[in-house]
Amino acid sequence: MTSNLLISFLFILSTGSGFDSDSKYFKDFYASGKPKSEGWLIDGKKTGYWKFYHENGITSEQGHYKYNRREKYWYFYGPNRVRIKEGKYLAGRMTSWWLFYDTKGRINHKCQLNNGKKNGYCLKYENEELVSAEKYHNGEKIKEWFNFVDFRRENKLSDLK
Secondary structure (H helix, E strand, O other), X not given: OHHHHHHHHHHHHXXXXXXXXXXXXXXXXXXXXXXXXXXXXXXXXXXXXXEEXXXXXXXXXXXXXXXXXEEEEEXXXXXXXXXXXXXXXXXXXXXXXXXXXXXXXXXXXXXXXXXXXXXXXXXXXXXXXXXXXXXXXXXXXXXXXXXXXXXXXHOOHHHHO
């Protein structure tokens, strides 16, 4: 029984259960010797978790790739470690809710995106207070509200999920 398990395990390893035979961990460096980027390449394409750095060594962005396209949730940072934006990619395009931050790391606005364009609501903040809301369709602004009584009356709050 254990020899059958061992043979099965060795077969799975030899056939590549997850990474192709042409997979390698890639690390690129700036001229200064500090890291520039790192992650997995499979058949020459970025796949899996990747991390990129500013020249000062601080993380600039991190997230997942699938066949050279950004996928899943990504985080972006300035050279001073302050978060700039974060959100989800699908097939290399920004999708769903994205959060954008001011220079102090506070939410400046959050927007619903589809195929990299504003599509849905965009909520704007100043000093962490909601100051306006906008509605977009395929990147075109449809309406803007500064009065939240009107905003609530004209929209389904369930659309903000």
